[in-house]
Amino acid sequence: MAKKEKIFLTVLFVIFVVAWFFAARSLPDTKEAFSTLGHRWVVTIGNFSFNPATIIMSAVLTALIVWFAVSVRKEMKIVPSRKQSIVEWLFESFYQMVEDTVPDERFVKPTFVVATTLFIYIWLSNMIGSIPGISFVGFEDGTLKEIALFTDTWQPPTADLNTNLTYALMVFVISHAFAIKAKGLKAWLKSWFEPNPVMLPMNVIGELAKPLSHSLRLFGNIAGGGILVFIFSYLVKYFLLPVFLWGFFGIFVGTIQALVFAILAIAYISAQLT
Numbered sequence: 522m523a524k525k526e527k528i529f530l531t532v533l534f535v536i537f538v539v540a541w542f543f544a545a546r547s548l549p550d551t552k553e554a555f556s557t558l559g560h561r562w563v564v565t566i567g568n569f570s571f572n573p574a575t576i577i578m579s580a581v582l583t584a585l586i587v588w589f590a591v592s593v594r595k596e597m598k599i600v601p602s603r604k605q606s607i608v609e610w611l612f613e614s615f616y617q618m619v620e621d622t623v624p625d626e627r628f629v630k631p632t633f634v635v636a637t638t639l640f641i642y643i644w645l646s647n648m649i650g651s652i653p654g655i656s657f658v659g660f661e662d663g664t665l666k667e668i669a670l671f672t673d674t675w676q677p678p679t680a681d682l683n684t685n686l687t688y689a690l691m692v693f694v695i696s697h698a699f700a701i702k703a704k705g706l707k708a709w710l711k712s713w714f715e716p717n718p719v720m721l722p723m724n725v726i727g728e729l730a731k732p733l734s735h736s737l738r739l740f741g742n743i744a745g746g747g748i749l750v751f752i753f754s755y756l757v758k759y760f761l762l763p764v765f766l767w768g769f770f771g772i773f774v775g776t777i778q779a780l781v782f783a784i785l786a787i788a789y790i791s792a793q794l795t
Contacts (some may be wrong), residue, residue, distance in 0.1 A: 558749070561622050562574055562648070562657040562665045563742070571682070571683075572656040572681055573657075574676045575676070575678045575681040575683065575684060577581065578646070578649070578675065578676055578677065579646075579676060579678045579684065582642065582645050582646055582649070585607050585643065585645065586641060586642065590605070592604075593605060593608050600624075611637070611641075614639065615633055615637045615783070616629075618636075618784070618787065619632050619633040619636060619722060619787055620633075622751075622787050622788065622791045623715070623787070623790065623791045624791065624794050625699075625703050625792060625794045626704065626793055627703070628699050628790070628794060631699075632699075632786075632787060632790050632791075634789045635692070635695060635786060635790070636783045636784075636786050637783070639688060639692075639782060639786055640669065640779050640780065640782070640783035642777035643679055643688075643779040643782055643783070644775065644780075646677045646678045646679045646684075646774060646775075646779075647677055647679055647743060647774075647775025647776070647778060647779055648674070648677075648720075648772060648775055648776075649675040649676075649677050650676075650677040650679075650680065650775060652675055652744060653773050655668060656675070656676060657676060676776075677743055678713050679739055679740070679743045679778075680740070680743045680744040681740075681744075682729055682736060682737070682740045682744075685735075685736035685737075685739045685740045686733075686736040686740075687733065687738035688736070688782075689731075689732035689733070689735035690732050690736075690791070692732070692735065692785075692786045692789055693728075693731060693732040693735075693789070695790065696789045696790040696792070696793040697793060698791035699790055699793060699794060700794060703794050713725065713726075729759050734767070735782070735785055735786075738778070738781070738782075739778050739781075742774055742778045743774075743778065744773070746774055749754070
């Protein structure tokens with residue numbers, strides 16, 4: 522490993538050690554801790570409710586992605602740096618995947634943009650679920666109880682079903698918009714009655730089930746992983762185990778789920794263009 526990489530890993534290890542220390546010292550009793558499990562910080566304005574933590578972390582991640590993209594753009598060279606090579610490899614892999622899947626060449630590039638953007642955002646969102654940081658604890662009524670430091674990981678936006686459902690619905694709308702443009706409105710309407718008009722209710726249910734399953738799959742893995750880490754952490758009183766679980770669910774499972782979400786987006790768009 523290069524010197525910079527060794528320094529980065531050393532600093533990361535120190536952060537995890539500090540997290541163990543603070544987490545072990547600040548643990549409330551088991552009954553109090555489990556009584557707040559699943560309680561989120563919710564703000565209600567009129568009939569509209571939202572989780573400020575999700576919005577804050579989404580804004581931070583978006584800013585990081587934009588900053589990284591601008592930095593890569595400025596540093597692009599004929600002989601690529603390591604950072605540029607990684608980005609080019611990622612883009613080439615996704616473009617090849619989309620090109621092999623989407624039957625209409627006109628929609629290869631826009632599908633590539635949608636799928637790659639979703640993967641990068643969701644992957645980074647899942648990754649912060651493996652880094653100890655600030656967590657927001659709410660009361661049962663949704664008001665903010667406390668802001669805890671190093672007792673949990675940063676809150677990934679993908680642990681909020683609203684985030685995942687928004688992107689799943691976006692893929693749903695994009696796929697049907699592409700289908701209308703590719704086939705024409707008349708042919709698109711006709712596809713709902715194929716192979717037999719009797720199948721219309723089943724076709725409607727099948728299409729509506731796509732964004733639901735698309736979002737719930739990601740939400741279940743990320744939110745469920747966070748709950749499992751919380752439970753196992755209390756079983757061992759935050760002794761060593763949470764760090765490995767944070768890493769497993771945040772890095773390993775998070776990467777797989779981001780890839781699955783992006784691949785399904787490609788598959789759903791491709792299915793409508795077939």
